[in-house]
Every structure is written in structure tokens, then in C-alpha cells.
Amino acid sequence: MEAESRKLLLLAPVLLCCFVAISDAQSQHIGVNYGEVADNLPPPDATARLLKSTAITKLRLYGVDAGLIRALAGTGVSLVLGVANGDIPAIAADPNAATGWLAANVLPFLPATTISVVAVGNEVLESGDAALAAALLPAMQNLRAAAGDGPAAGIKFSTVNTMAVLAQSDPPSAGAFRPEAAAQLQGILGFLSRTGAPFMVNPYPYFAYQSDPRPDTLAFCLFHPNAGRLDAGSKITYTNMFDAQVDAVKSALGRAGYGAVDIVVAETGWPTRGDPTEQGATVDNARAYVSNLVAHLRSGAGTPLMPGKPVDTYLFALYDEDLKPGPASERAFGLYHTDLTMAYDAGLTSSSPGSGGGSTATTPTTTPSKGSGWCVASAGATDAQLQTDLDYACSQVGVDCGAIQPGGACFQPNTVRAHAAYAMNQLYQAAGSHPWNCDFRQSATLTSTNPSKHAISPFNFNRSPLIFTFH
Missing domain, CATH: 1.20.58 (Methane Monooxygenase Hydroxylase; Chain G, domain 1)
Known part of the structure; x- marks a missing residue:
């Protein structure tokens, strides 16, 4: 015995x-977008408490919200701030305008708040405005020069693009930028390379599914079991759309001669509802996409072309935005409702939300808890x-x-x-x-x-x- x-x-x-x-890996690569096209957003302090109750470490603003930025001071949440498209021409034309923009929108919040990137414009190269696109690089250069060696010296300056900046993305190894954007992109990519700033892009597997609404495409987009898709050029079999889209951007950067420039996913998400014609816009699909993406990022696996190098990714969005125009899905990308309850559990709650006023996030009660x-x-x-x-x-x-x-x-x-x-x-x-x-x-x-x-x-x-x- x-x-x-x-x-x-x-x-x-x-x-x-x-x-x-197995414990959760660090979530340092996971951020969220804070859209403000709504008339019912919670107070900044409530949003700050909500963020502190989650594993989210990064927040992207489309502009500059002084109240929210002050509420996040000292929390460790790093911010991406945005320069409005309408401000680009003036900043491009006059270095003093760049200095003034930084003085009004960045310097007052330093060093209490961490600001990692200033995104100069949003989807400018895909806007069809040639004059605005031509002003983009000079605006970025003037802002970088204005930052100099002062308190804002560590901030990177970039711009955000949609996947439409690519002429080719299928398969990923064939990724290439549109010839029409080539002139602006060469200068911008050179600037990003010299300053160590990232190329920011918005891949949305949801829209890929909308253009190809087959069951196997849905599985591929949601990180669900599937046979995979072979890229004949690289001989890599991809098992999810997110990796494929990001690697298409990686290939395009390499083809343009700037393969070493880092990629940041500025937006990606899945709507919880949509119009009758918007297939796949459901709570279950949103939960599957976002929670599986979060697990993928936490795994540290990276993508096939960037193994072991997770991409900083900003989920879209923190809240639903009830005033956004367009189809119903545009108003239903929120991880949370504006009453601070969860739209679904994306696996981002690190603890129950902090106490002190306001509602708390909830989890479904029909199934065992996380x-x-x-x-x-x-x-x-x-x-x-x-x-x-x-x-x-x-x-x-x-x-x-x-x-x-x-x-x-x-x-x-x-x-x-x-x-x-x-x-x-x-x-x-x-x-x-x-x-x-x-x-x-x-x-x-x-x-x-x-x-x-x-x-x-x-x-x-x-x-x-x-x-x-x-x-």
C-alpha cells in the first residue's frame, strides 16, 4: 500500500x-474606439470607471474630448487622438497652426495622460478629395516638427485608412496599394518609416462576409472551425479572415518597400443587429467574432506573416451610436449599451465594474459565467x-x-x-x-x-x- x-x-x-x-495573457494589444455620434453617452467619469473594470488598455478618440481625457488621467489607458479632416488644410499650410493645435489639444493633458498616437485625419486617402489627400503628409510633418523635443516628443503621427486603400488583397500575398494613392502613400510611408509611426488600417471581416454571404465564409470570418483557405502565392493556409486581411496589408507594405513599418488595426468589429438585408448582423455573431479575436490577440500568435507579433487592435466600438446615418448596423457596433450594460460578453471584463454611481456591466444569466x-x-x-x-x-x-x-x-x-x-x-x-x-x-x-x-x-x-x- x-x-x-x-x-x-x-x-x-x-x-x-x-x-x-490556463490564465489569460496580457491584454496590452487590445483597445477600443470611442465614437461620439450619439446623444445619450454616459458621463466621462462613468466611462472611465467602465474602462478600468475591463482589460482594455487603449482608447481611440476620433477627435479630442477634454472631459474624457481628464477622466482617464492616471488610469494607464493610453489614447489615440484624432485631427479632424477639416483641420488638415490649415495645419498643412502653416506650421504655426500645427503648433497651435498641439498647444490646445495635446499639451494640456501631458504628462498625466498617455497619448501614444495622433491620427491625422480619418480615411482621407479613400475620401476622393485629391486636395485633402495632398495636404495629408505636410500636415503630419508640421505636427511632428511642432512636437519637437518637448513634452509631446514621444507621440507618433499617422493617419487611418480603410481596406479600400488596397487594390488587391486576395490572396494576402498579392496585397498591393491602389495606384491612384501611390504618390501620397510613398511620401506617407517614408514619413512613418523615419519616425517609427504605424500604418493604421480598418479591416472588417463583417464587410467581407456581406460581399460573400456563404456559411463557410461566415465561419472563416468568425474564427470558427473551417477547412482554411490556401494562399497559392505564399503556400500558407489561413484559418481566419482577420489574419488574411492584416497580412494583405503587410504584403502591400512590403511591395511598396516599407515592410518594416508596423501595422495598427484602428478599427474592427461586428454589429449586433442590422437591416433585414444585412446578413449576419446578430448578437451571437458579434460575440463570436470579438471574443475569438480577443483570444487570438491574447495568444500572442500574431499572423502567418508576422508570427509571434500581435497587432495592436482597436475594437469598434465602446458604445452604440444612435445618431449615425446609414443602415441599422452602423448604430449597433457597441460592446456596451449607453446604460453601461454589456451588449454581449467579449471576454474583456477583468473584474466587476468599480463601485460608485452608475450602472454596472452585466453578463448573460442563461449560461454558466465566464x-x-x-x-x-x-x-x-x-x-x-x-x-x-x-x-x-x-x-x-x-x-x-x-x-x-x-x-x-x-x-x-x-x-x-x-x-x-x-x-x-x-x-x-x-x-x-x-x-x-x-x-x-x-x-x-x-x-x-x-x-x-x-x-x-x-x-x-x-x-x-x-x-x-x-x-
């Missing part, structure tokens, strides 16, 4: 190593189903199946069910431990019993669809 007890004690750490929960229990294989799941789940889970970012390879700490017991349990639970944990991350086409289920206490513990993860389309 004594020898057997020692054997079990030695085995226990192995089982524990196989089934311990982080509850372990994801295990269903009793009725067949070995064939579990082998498919095992193969899928081990191919995903944030999952390392080395431990269940021969010689690995969790190789025994050497069964499909045990190995699938390990891999599926790893994926469940890496994706944020949300109930919807434990489904696997109903071959998995959540349990409150710690599987570490058992020799075989079927862990599983939600087969959240991973889809891809080159647009």
Missing part, C-alpha cells in the same frame, strides 16, 4: 499539469468525433499539444478521449473560458468537477467557427 500511495502521489502532479486552468468549471468531452462523443476535435484544437493559437505527444508529461493515458480532453480544455481556457467556447458541435460539455482528480478527464473547447475570405 505504501508503494502504491507513493505511485499515486507521483502521478498527481502529472494529472494536475494536464488539467490546470471561467466556471472545465470543458470536458460529452459521454456520448465517439472517438471519431473526438479525434476531429483533437486535431482542430491542436491547430489553434494558444494551444500547445506537446504535452500529449509521446514522451510528454500528459501522454498517458494514451487514448483519444484523454488527449482530446487535454486539447479541448486548453482551447476553452485560451479562448476565455466562456460557455460558448465549450460546444464542439455538442461533443463537449462544462463540468464543475475538477478533472485533475481523475485519470481520464475529457477536456473540450467550443468549435467556434474559423472562417476566411480574401477581400
Whole structure:
């Protein structure tokens, strides 16, 4: 008995190593956009408290909101401020106007508030205004010169573009900028390269799905299980649209001679509702896209062309904007409603929102809460189903199946069910431990019993669809 007890004690750490929960990675690459085309936004202090209750570390403003900037002073949330398109011509024409803009909109908030980037204009190169596009680079140069070696010296100056700045994005390896924008882009990219500023772009898999509304495209866009899409040029098989779109921009930068310029995703998101003609605009799809994107960013995997280098990404948007024109989806991209309740759980809540006035964010009550229990294989799941789940889970970012390879700490017991349990639970944990991350086409289920206490513990993860389309 004594020898057997020692054997079990030695085995226990192995089982524990196989089934311990995986903690969330740092969220330093995750930001959110603060749109203000609304008449019902919460007070700045309430927004600051909300942000502090989440894992969001970056906020992008489309202009300069002094009240909100002051409310965020000392919170550690870094800001991207925006220069309005209408201010660009004056700043481009007169260095004194650039100095005045910084004096009014940046310097009063330093050093209490961290300002990382000033985005000069929004989607200027795609606006069709040739005169405004021509003024963009001089405005950026004048602002950078005005910053000099003073308090604003560390701020980067860039501009935000849509994916329409590309003439080609399908497949990603063929990414190239539009010839019409080439003259302005060469100068702008040279400026970004010299100053260490990022190229900022707005990839939206949602719009790619709108142009190709097939089920496999939806899966590719939502990071759900899919067969992947082969880029014949690079021989890379992509498993999600976000990586494909970002890598198309990476290829375009390389083709233009500026492959070393960093990329920042200035906007990306998914609407919770839309007009009858807007397929896919639902709460479930928004939750799937954003929560899976957050897990992807936290994994640190990067993209196929930038492995191990996560891209700073600003989700669109913090709140719904009730005054935005256009289709219904334009007013429904918010992570939160303006009463401070969640539109859906994106896996960004680091703790319950701070106390002190205001409403608090809520989570759905129809399913187990985030982080509850372990994801295990269903009793009725067949070995064939579990082998498919095992193969899928081990191919995903944030999952390392080395431990269940021969010689690995969790190789025994050497069964499909045990190995699938390990891999599926790893994926469940890496994706944020949300109930919807434990489904696997109903071959998995959540349990409150710690599987570490058992020799075989079927862990599983939600087969959240991973889809891809080159647009």
C-alpha cells in the first residue's frame, strides 16, 4: 500500500499539469474606439470607471474630448487622438497652426495622460478629395516638427485608412496599394518609416462576409472551425479572415518597400443587429467574432506573416451610436449599451465594474459565467468525433499539444478521449473560458468537477467557427 500511495502521489502532479486552468495573457494589444455620434453617452467619469473594470488598455478618440481625457488621467489607458479632416488644410499650410493645435489639444493633458498616437485625419486617402489627400503628409510633418523635443516628443503621427486603400488583397500575398494613392502613400510611408509611426488600417471581416454571404465564409470570418483557405502565392493556409486581411496589408507594405513599418488595426468589429438585408448582423455573431479575436490577440500568435507579433487592435466600438446615418448596423457596433450594460460578453471584463454611481456591466444569466468549471468531452462523443476535435484544437493559437505527444508529461493515458480532453480544455481556457467556447458541435460539455482528480478527464473547447475570405 505504501508503494502504491507513493505511485499515486507521483502521478498527481502529472494529472494536475494536464488539467490546470490556463490564465489569460496580457491584454496590452487590445483597445477600443470611442465614437461620439450619439446623444445619450454616459458621463466621462462613468466611462472611465467602465474602462478600468475591463482589460482594455487603449482608447481611440476620433477627435479630442477634454472631459474624457481628464477622466482617464492616471488610469494607464493610453489614447489615440484624432485631427479632424477639416483641420488638415490649415495645419498643412502653416506650421504655426500645427503648433497651435498641439498647444490646445495635446499639451494640456501631458504628462498625466498617455497619448501614444495622433491620427491625422480619418480615411482621407479613400475620401476622393485629391486636395485633402495632398495636404495629408505636410500636415503630419508640421505636427511632428511642432512636437519637437518637448513634452509631446514621444507621440507618433499617422493617419487611418480603410481596406479600400488596397487594390488587391486576395490572396494576402498579392496585397498591393491602389495606384491612384501611390504618390501620397510613398511620401506617407517614408514619413512613418523615419519616425517609427504605424500604418493604421480598418479591416472588417463583417464587410467581407456581406460581399460573400456563404456559411463557410461566415465561419472563416468568425474564427470558427473551417477547412482554411490556401494562399497559392505564399503556400500558407489561413484559418481566419482577420489574419488574411492584416497580412494583405503587410504584403502591400512590403511591395511598396516599407515592410518594416508596423501595422495598427484602428478599427474592427461586428454589429449586433442590422437591416433585414444585412446578413449576419446578430448578437451571437458579434460575440463570436470579438471574443475569438480577443483570444487570438491574447495568444500572442500574431499572423502567418508576422508570427509571434500581435497587432495592436482597436475594437469598434465602446458604445452604440444612435445618431449615425446609414443602415441599422452602423448604430449597433457597441460592446456596451449607453446604460453601461454589456451588449454581449467579449471576454474583456477583468473584474466587476468599480463601485460608485452608475450602472454596472452585466453578463448573460442563461449560461454558466465566464471561467466556471472545465470543458470536458460529452459521454456520448465517439472517438471519431473526438479525434476531429483533437486535431482542430491542436491547430489553434494558444494551444500547445506537446504535452500529449509521446514522451510528454500528459501522454498517458494514451487514448483519444484523454488527449482530446487535454486539447479541448486548453482551447476553452485560451479562448476565455466562456460557455460558448465549450460546444464542439455538442461533443463537449462544462463540468464543475475538477478533472485533475481523475485519470481520464475529457477536456473540450467550443468549435467556434474559423472562417476566411480574401477581400
